[in-house]
Amino acid sequence: MKLGLGLYRHLLTPANFRFARQCGATHLVAHLVDYFRGAPDNPPGDQPTGGDHGWGLAGDSRRLWTVDEIVAVRDAARAEGLQLEAIENLDPAHWHDVLLDGPRRDEHIENVKTTLLRLGEAEVPILGYNFSIAGVCGRIAGPFARGGAVAIGMDGPYDAPMPLGMAWNMVVNPHAQAGDVPPATHEQLWDRLARFLDAVLPVAEKSGVRIALHPDDPPMESMRGQPRLVYRPELYQRVIDLAASPSNQLEFCIGTIAEMQDADVYEATRRFADQGRIGYVHLRNVRGRVPHYRETFIDDGDVDVPRVLQILHENGFEGVIIPDHAPRMTCDAPWHAGMAHAMGYLRAAIDAT
Numbered sequence: 144m145k146l147g148l149g150l151y152r153h154l155l156t157p158a159n160f161r162f163a164r165q166c167g168a169t170h171l172v173a174h175l176v177d178y179f180r181g182a183p184d185n186p187p188g189d190q191p192t193g194g195d196h197g198w199g200l201a202g203d204s205r206r207l208w209t210v211d212e213i214v215a216v217r218d219a220a221r222a223e224g225l226q227l228e229a230i231e232n233l234d235p236a237h238w239h240d241v242l243l244d245g246p247r248r249d250e251h252i253e254n255v256k257t258t259l260l261r262l263g264e265a266e267v268p269i270l271g272y273n274f275s276i277a278g279v280c281g282r283i284a285g286p287f288a289r290g291g292a293v294a295i296g297m298d299g300p301y302d303a304p305m306p307l308g309m310a311w312n313m314v315v316n317p318h319a320q321a322g323d324v325p326p327a328t329h330e331q332l333w334d335r336l337a338r339f340l341d342a343v344l345p346v347a348e349k350s351g352v353r354i355a356l357h358p359d360d361p362p363m364e365s366m367r368g369q370p371r372l373v374y375r376p377e378l379y380q381r382v383i384d385l386a387a388s389p390s391n392q393l394e395f396c397i398g399t400i401a402e403m404q405d406a407d408v409y410e411a412t413r414r415f416a417d418q419g420r421i422g423y424v425h426l427r428n429v430r431g432r433v434p435h436y437r438e439t440f441i442d443d444g445d446v447d448v449p450r451v452l453q454i455l456h457e458n459g460f461e462g463v464i465i466p467d468h469a470p471r472m473t474c475d476a477p478w479h480a481g482m483a484h485a486m487g488y489l490r491a492a493i494d495a496t
């Protein structure tokens with residue numbers, strides 16, 4: 144098993160690649176989506192949060208990521224001793240009508256295919272994605288972690304309707320008319336995923352790229368009146384069973400699974416690692432379950448992290464593990480200190496495994 148660090152777009156700098164390497168990382172998971180555009184209640188410096196209008200403005204719908212810019216990230220990371228393992232998340236500007244089944248769906252499917260071809264050309268092995276209408280929403284921040292460290296949590300369901308012009312917790316059309324996105328059903332959402340996989344998996348295979356699905360975070364059955372896809376561990380099996388392609392993989396998020404109602408995170412880890420379908424792993428700790436939970440320091444929550452690593456190892460997982468989120472620590476560099484703490488713990492725990 145290998146240790147990686149995930150970096151948001153504004154953190155993709157040589158100094159942060161060096162920081163990752165100093166923490167013991169050998170691999171990088173890079174976000175190319177900018178989650179921090181134009182939402183004053185979602186400042187950079189932590190994982191994105193924000194209010195009813197989400198994280199702010201999505202990217203440029205007319206401009207897909209180019210091979211050159213992906214290669215530039217890959218080579219800059221390589222120069223500091225890091226291998227680019229995955230690009231995490233598609234920009235909702237590029238594919239929102241795949242999620243919404245909107246009028247530009249065909250064009251947006253082509254956008255994803257083009258992106259997969261470009262990732263293949265840039266030799267990026269994995270694209271992480273999150274097939275979610277409302278996205279990562281409805282969370283709160285506060286001094287919830289040990290010693291009053293600022294962390295993320297959830298305090299009850301979040302059902303504020305999603306305005307037109309929003310998708311995946313970002314604003315994809317700031318000029319949309321008033322009104323709300325009509326609610327879909329769970330079966331409609333599964334149908335959208337099945338059609339998406341049918342369309343893009345052949346291109347993913349041809350490009351040598353695996354696409355890895357993150358579960359819904361928070362893992363509620365519905366949020367903002369919209370259905371969610373993977374909010375219980377067994378629904379991950381349904382994703383796998385939709386397509387036997389080796390490119391159909393999971394971005395296996397231990398913290399999110401631990402937040403699921405009634406989930407056994409150890410059994411789920413055993414089940415999906417054993418099938419060889421885990422692309423890469425998000426590993427963080429948490430206390431409680433939806434709709435009331437708190438993210439915690441990695442050594443301090445409900446999850447026995449060394450036990451999870453042992454199960455991954457025993458079931459043949461040899462991919463990359465990243466710390467996902469960490470509480471912000473009180474100092475001049477709260478995000479970096481939180482990550483360095485998680486990385487040190489994971490480095491030691493992986494070595495002990």
Ligand SMILES: [Mn+2]
Pocket residue numbers: 357360396398399425467
């Ligand atoms: Mn995650």
